[in-house]
Structure formats: C-alpha cells, structure tokens
Amino acid sequence: MVLRRVLASAALVAGSAATNFAQFSSSGYGLSVNVPSDTASSGSGSIYLQISAPSGTQWIGFGQGSQMSGSNMLVVYASDSSNVTVSPRLGANHVEPKLNSDAQVSVLEGTGIDSNGNLVANIRCDSCLSWSGGSMDPTDSSSKWIYAYKSGDALDSTSTSADITQHDSNGEFKLDLTTGTGGSSSNPFFASSDDSSSTAAAGTTGTATATGTHATAPGSDITGSVSSSAATATSTSGVSSPLTSSSPSSTGDEVESDPNKGTRTAHAILMPLVFVVLFPLSALTIYLPYQEKVRRVHAPLQVVSIILMLVGLGMGVKLANKLGEIDGYHQVVGFVVVAWMVIFQPALGLAQHLNFRRNGTRSPMGHGHRWVGRAMMLLGIVNGGLGFMQAGKVGSEETPTYAVIVYSVVAVVIFIIYLAVVIFAPALAARKNASRGAVTEKPIRPKSQGYEMHSRAADQRA
Template structure:
C-alpha cells in the first residue's frame, strides 16, 4: 500500500471513530464519495466528491434514476478550484440548472495533486429523507477540463454510471459543520473500495450488449434490408427475396430485444427519441411480411403489381431510411466519438443514396414497362 493511500485510509478511520461519515469508492473506480448527517436533524447533509482531474465532470445524485433526481456536478473551474452545480435530473438527458442557494462549497475543496475535491453542504428542504437508507446515483465523464465557473455549463453525455443505497443512519456526526476539512488536507490515491452502509444496487449496463445492439441493427438497416429489397428486381426470384429479408427481420427483432434489455436497465425505454423511433420503426416493420405475402398473391392473380405491391415496396423503403436515421440517433445517445458518428453517417448516407437512386430508377422503369403491357 502506498503512503498516499495509507494516510487516506487512516484519516477515514479516525473520522469514522469520531464522527462516523460513510465513505464509498465504487468497484474498479478511482472516484470516491463520503457522506455525513448532523445529529441535530436539521435536514442538512454533507458530502464529498473526490476524483482525478482526468475526468471532465463527476455527478452525484439523490434518487434511484436520473429522472427526478437532485444532481450535483463537480468540474474544474480553471482557477485552481472546482465548481459544483446543483441540477434537476430530467431523464437520460442533460440535467437542468437547479437551486444553487441550496448548496455551499466548503473549505478543503479544490484541485490538488491531480485530484478534484468538493466538500459540499446541501440544505435539504424536506424533499428527501436522510434519516435512514437513501438511494443515490453517480455518473462520470472523462475528457478535457470544462474550466468553467458557470453552474449551467453544457456537459457531454456520461461514459458510465452506477447506483447505490447509502445507510445515512451510519453517517451521523455530532456537529453541524464541515466534517471533511481535515481529511481533505491529506493526499488521497484511492482506486476502489467498499464501505459499511453502502450497497451497490445497479452498475453500468453490459457494454457488450450495447455494442451488439448497435452492430446488429446497423448491419440490418444499412446492408441487409437495402440489399434484400434489390434482390427481387435483380434476380426475379421472390423466394430468395423473401428468405433474405426474413433473416434480416429475425435479426432485427434480436437487436431490438437486446436494445430493450439495455434501455430498461438504463430506465430510458421509450423515454428518448432513439428508443421511441426504434419502437415505432420495428413495430411498423412487423407488417412487412404480411404486406409482402399479399403483394405476392395479388401479383400472381393479376400478373402485375397492384396496390399491395406499391404499399409493400414504398412502405418498406421509408422505414429502412428511418432505421438508418435512428442509428445515428443511437450513436448520439451513447455519446460516441465524432469518428464513429462520421463513419456511420458516411456509410449510411452512401447506402441510403445508392438505395434511393436505384429504387427510383427501377420504379420508373417498371412503371413504363407495365404501361406498355
């Protein structure tokens, strides 16, 4: 154990004997938190956020999920100190500026030895119960410093998040004053840990599931569906077209199922543009096999494309384009880097334009042929 970590843990031990704050460092994380509640019962709560300067911002919130949570964001102010912003969680989107008068940045806060520390007093107005077990969430974003004193500065989407329950009955302190001023003077280098009184209730969703969801549906909407729709005019074999599209259809539902699991875990199912549009597109595409069958039956009877055929073709084309657009919204929702967004946009754009151009050309040619008949 290095000296920095030793002194940090010793300090925590002393604090727990004399004032009993609860401390917690989520597993495989170098971010740590502490809580303390005065015995006086005046609804004040003290908490500390301690994180490396490699993070652009750190968020700590009261609540089970972002929607309705009281969020506290910490980031560098560019002047050797930190800014703490009180914000109101509105779901899986940037939290809005809240009541700044309800928080105070206390002594011991600042930037030192590559770490940001915020000692904060939150004046509860009866909105939350701090007498027992309390639900909290955290989120973090790595990147260049925001270097801002503006409590309403725009922030990028978090890289990861977690949720935990804190037994604040074990965080009781005798005095209604800053319990972290002494511990903040000590250098800390804590890379993880656990604390009595804190239980993780939900960690980050499986990133492999998010990746699988994105890859499957990208392949389906950017490649499988467009190519499958062109197989019919190319080969003239309805069963090849139908079999190919059915493979894409089943893959689409598999990707949708994975997306449902992930979005439910994040509590954003049908709560964001991406998830809403995704549900609509997939649900509408559920009609395509039926429309395709009706088109086939009508074509065999009439020997030419009828109403069901036109609906099946143009309905499908519109939904394929909508699916491509929604893929871009999905990348935006995950906070993907500009490189991924650009690559997807270029590939999807080329696919969409090529598909639209060929489809239009083929439609005009088919219409002329049928008129000659």
C-alpha cells in the same frame, strides 16, 4: 421501514457522538457521506458530503439514484486555480444535467484545490433527502448512487450553470448509509477547535451575487458569500484532505463503468445490420433471374430481418427504460418504423403475391409494398443517425467516431448498390426479353424481372 429506523435509533444512542462516513472511491474519485444523528432518527434534515477528484479533472459529479433521469446531482469543477464550484443539478434523460435552482446546498470550509491539484468539495445538503424526482432514506443500508467524470483542462467558472461536456466514464454503486451515521458537527470534514466558526459557505438560494461579501445563510451558523450564480468558498485554513484516500478499504461496491454497455452495443449492432444491410439487400433479391425468388429467397430473408429487428427493438426498449428516454424522438420514430415493417409491410407483400398469382399484374398493394417499404427503410437509416445524436457527442464513449464512420460508409455503399440495381436491372431484363422476340396472346407473368415492382413482362407465362 419502521424496524430499520428503530434499529438505527438504537445504534445512535450507543454512539451519537462519533462522526462516521459512508465512502466510495474509484480511480481517485471519492465520495464520503455523513448522516447526522438527528437526521437519521427523524428521517429529515441535512446530510454532509465530501466530493474529491484527482488533478487533471475537468469535472466530477455524484448523483442519488440508479440512473441519470431524475437523479439529484452535485457537480464539482474548478472556479479558479485554488477554488471549486459546486453545482446542484437534476438529471434529465441522457443529456447534460441542468441547474437545480430549488436545491439547498452550502459549501463548507476546507473546500478548494490543494497543492497537488486535487479537487475537494465539503458540502452540506439540506435538500438531498427529497427532491423533484426522488427521495432517499437516511437509514438505507443499500442506497443507490451514480457518478461520472471528465478529464481535461479546468473549466475555471464560478457559474453553477456552466456547460459541461460528455463524461469520459460513469458508473453506479451502493452506499450503506448506516456506516456513515453519527455526530452533530456543522462541518464533519474539517478539524477545528472552534467548530461553530470554522466554516465559510456559499448557498445556492440567494438572489444576488455577493462573492467576497460575507453574509449569513438563513437558519444556520454558516457564514460566507451567498450567490445565485456561484457556489464557491475560499478556504481560510487550508483544503481538507480527501477522506477516501486515507481509508480505501471502506469504499462502496463499484459496478462496471457503463452498466448498459452490453444492451447499448447489441442494439447498436442489430438495428443498423437490419436497416442498412439486410432489408435493402433482401429487397434486391426480387431482381434475381429465378422464378421462385419471392417464395424461396425474398420472403424468408425478410422474415429473418424482421426477427432480428424485433430483438434489436427489445434491446432498445430495455435501454430506453433504464435511461428514462422511452418517449424520445429516436424511440418514437423507431416504434413507427418497426410497427410498419412488422404489420403492414408483410401484409401488403402477401396481398400482392396472391394478386400476382391470379392475374400476373401489379396492384395497389404492390405499389404500397414497394414505395412505402423503401420510405421506411430510409427512415430507419436516418433514425440510426438520430440514435447516435441521442447517445452523445461524436467521439464520446457512447458514440465512438469509428462507429459513426462505419455506419455512414456502409449506408452510402448499400444505397449506391440499391440504386444501381433498381435502375439497371429492369432495363437489362427488358433488353433480354426483347431479344427473345416472344409474342403471346394474353398477359403473361414476369419471369426474369422484378416481382410487384414492375408491370407485365414480354415473356412467356411460366
């Protein structure tokens, strides 16, 4: 760390007068970052960011960090037909980020919506090197960032706490901040002959709305409107051109739009397969007219189901750790259900099996295996729905409408099949045994009825 700062300081001595930018762009969405020489050498102070987005963008957000949880975010959306709102927010799990009232952000001259509908926000951030939940080294050659955007109708809101809907796409990238180090301009994005008077800003630290009334932001030479509910600036000299559009070759390294997609998909396939299909159908094998059904069919299928469930659990834990949701309601319920199905359910089933081999009867272990097992299967299916809710709104990228429909339809069909077998299979078996007219002198072991599910059958002991 010390060596890196020394090298950075040496580079600053050679070209501290130049204004440089570390840049990223993807599909017209861009971020340019300038680290002033003093900030880089001291490790503290302000940095400057330009966020740009193409016409038709409902909102665009960039955040510092590798994941949403704990990320320091700047979200930009239209405040009206010519201006934009800059909203500083803190990422919290996989839900809508909320306003960060402690942020120190100024919106600079050149901010607004240009004649082509492009959104441009020139920002000075005084709290982007340290925030609640994280920090950033201004000399980091591989700083981690995330981004997300939503296309659609303009929000047209001056409130920094306006609700934003689920993003259309998101991703991660890294910026070499050393390539954006240099200069000392109070607005490196806007060319002016008189730099000290070329900016108009709105801070987010004010206590009263004063949109349209000029005031001075404490500790700076930036003038503009100060507001606790709005962070907008009206450009008096035109909107800046997006810097990333003029130099796309200097963009950062983009990763896939959703780096967790593979893990998310694996978890979303395995767990519904286990709880909606395999566990219920494996349980129904107990009604098969086969004497060795428990040992050769029921138990092996349940073992396979448990193995797949553990693989699905691993995918879920990996995803939850990346999203910071390991203690979410979906995860907690899942841990409880999986623990029961792995530890207690097989133990109760084995105890009932041994009791049945000795006595040919039900036992308390059999009752527990049956009824608690059913309850856990049902809870697992409900928890799948909670997982959809946690992932995002129905119709979003993380929660496609077709996935919810397929899950619901299959769950209903399996439930109807399960209910039909549980109700009618014992009655058919009893009728079959009654037609045989078999009479014995001692309790007999069921042959064609369920296993621990039912009492003794009027059938001959095998």
